[in-house]
Amino acid sequence: MLQIGDQAPDFTLNTTSGEPFRLSDLRGQRNVVLYFYPKDDTPGCTAEACSFRDQYQDFQDLGAEVIGVSSDSEASHQKFTQKHRLPFPLLADAGGQVRKRYEVPRALLGLLPGRVTFVIDKQGLIQYVFNSMSRATDHVSTTKDVLKKLLADG
Template sequence: MLQIGDQAPDFSLKTTAGDTFRLSEQRGQRNIVLYFYPKDDTPGCTAEACSFRDQYEEFQDLGAEVVGVSSDSEAAHQKFTQKHRLPFPLLADAGGQVRKLYEVPRALLGLLPGRVTFVIDKTGVIQYIFNSMSRATDHVAQAKEVLLRLEK
């Protein structure tokens, strides 16, 4: 898997709004909390997304954008976003290319896509990596702590 201190690989994917998100376009502007999750509308993934939603303004105040990535379709992401009023983009990584690019491991004996969060600073360097399938909402708290340290 990628390491803290590595340059985050650039990528572009479609958002729930139909736009294209390009990581390189964020450089110099804001930190990115890039979280990979297994599947829309499952219990752990919903808890994680809603926790990011509930603290989204705090992330914005810390100069960060939250971006979720899974292999679900754009249509599934749109439904999930509307149902839970998610204010941040979800990206459709249908073929799993970005997941592979970020070397996100599979979980539960390789049956499920993993849950990994990366905090990427404004220069595009990975400052933090958190990998846990079972502690979904901890991803949010951990990312926020890292952003607070970056702001100091």
Template sequence: MRDEVIKVGDKAPDFELRRQDGGLFRLYDILKEKNVVLYFYPKDSTSGCTKQACEFRDQYESFQEEGAEVVGISSDSIESHQRFEQTHQLPFKLLSDDDGNVRRLFGVPRILGLLPGRVTYIIDQCGMVRFVHNSLMKPLEHVSTALEVLQEINGELKKQTA
């Protein structure tokens, strides 16, 4: 496992985790089709995490239009993710990183050594990290900023192909 922080320009490490429906999710399988907005959050059903998940839900169609899939990761169990998804009608995948290995793989920090951090990554189809946003206390900022960055990336691509 690595302890260094993944930053813009780095190749995202591939990983496999269980989805809330019990199936397996592999990052590089999704990257064959879409960019990925990968967000690590502290805990299901807490105030900030619920606000963030619901904002991703409310903006989900916009992320889809920008060619991106939203994926949330916490150390909560699959059962907890199922309740969280059903309660808030979340249309995206929630992954259970119960041993914290993927969090460590990405170098997501812990706050005061205890609380899991809140970090969002945009990973393009080549596996390149294009954006990193680290802010525990501003969960909604992750959503709006990620959408803006995706729009900029797609704008750049349109200019290159024009």
């Protein structure tokens, strides 16, 4: 898996509206919380997404954009976004190409895509990696702490 200090691989994926999202478009502007999750509308993934939603303004105040990625389709992401009123983009990684570039491991004996969160600074460097299937909402609180430190360090 990619490590702290590595350059975050650039990518382009479609959002729920079918618009292309390019990670490099945020370089120099905002820190990014890029979280990979297994599947829309499952209990852990819903708890994680809603936790990011409920604290989204905190992330904005910390100068960061939250981006969710799974291999679900744009249509699935659209339903998930509408159902839970998610204010941040979900990206459709059909075939898992971006997941592979970020070296996100599979979980539960290789049966499920893993749950990993990366904090990427404005220069495109990975500043934090959190990998846990069972502690879905911990991804949110720990990334906020990292962003606070990045903001304090200037």
